[in-house]
Amino acid sequence: MEPNRDLAPRNGYTFADPSGVTITGRGSWESLIANLTEFRKRGGFPPGDPKTEIYQQYCNQFHEACVGGTARAFQTLWTASGNFNNRVMNWLASIFSAVNRRQVGYVSNEEAQRRARICVACPRQAEFLKGADCKTCQADSVTLVKLLTQHRVQPGETPVLRGCNVLNEDTRASIHLDQPPVQRDGLPINCWRKL
Numbered sequence: 001m002e003p004n005r006d007l008a009p010r011n012g013y014t015f016a017d018p019s020g021v022t023i024t025g026r027g028s029w030e031s032l033i034a035n036l037t038e039f040r041k042r043g044g045f046p047p048g049d050p051k052t053e054i055y056q057q058y059c060n061q062f063h064e065a066c067v068g069g070t071a072r073a074f075q076t077l078w079t080a081s082g083n084f085n086n087r088v089m090n091w092l093a094s095i096f097s098a099v100n101r102r103q104v105g106y107v108s109n110e111e112a113q114r115r116a117r118i119c120v121a122c123p124r125q126a127e128f129l130k131g132a133d134c135k136t137c138q139a140d141s142v143t144l145v146k147l148l149t150q151h152r153v154q155p156g157e158t159p160v161l162r163g164c165n166v167l168n169e170d171t172r173a174s175i176h177l178d179q180p181p182v183q184r185d186g187l188p189i190n191c192w193r194k195l
């Protein structure tokens with residue numbers, strides 16, 4: 001398991017060395033690995049395996065931000081299809097897994113803003129999880145959207161972005177993702193996902 005490089009590290013590029021010293025990297029895991037290697041060399045400590053130790057420490061703390069981490073657990077949780085809430089949660093779980101596996105990337109921030117402007121005015125926007133009798137699903141959706149969008153510029157309209165009741169996707173996240181266009185009954189003519 002290793003950190004998902006599409007996501008900013010939750011606590012920065014840091015490593016709590018067993019010596020008691022916290023090592024930091026400059027903007028990348030490679031920098032952190034190099035600094036830890038250098039620290040141990042200069043201090044006369046055993047070299048260990050900096051890369052493995054750093055990844056293990058981070059992923060033990062933040063499973064959901066690592067490749068092969070929580071994505072699988074979320075997917076198991078939301079396999080049952082059913083109402084709109086479940087369908088959107090299924091999409092969130094599967095797209096999170098796909099992003100983790102680098103099967104889906106991100107569009108530019110400008111493109112995301114353009115999509116947001118279309119979505120907020122679209123009649124196919126629909127509330128989901130509102131009043132749902134499931135605290136776990138609400139928390140899961142917040143976590144997944146946050147992880148998917150944490151390093152993205154958020155459109156000003158974000159508070160009113162909701163689910164899409166044609167595609168069963170959460171548009172808070174979908175506007176940022178590079179998914180293929182689709183042909184689906186019910187998509188408005190100006191929908192940015194329309195083929």
Ligand code: SF4
Nearest residue numbers: 119122124125164191
């Ligand atoms: S139909 Fe298209 S434009 Fe409308 S909410 Fe869904 S994704 Fe957005």
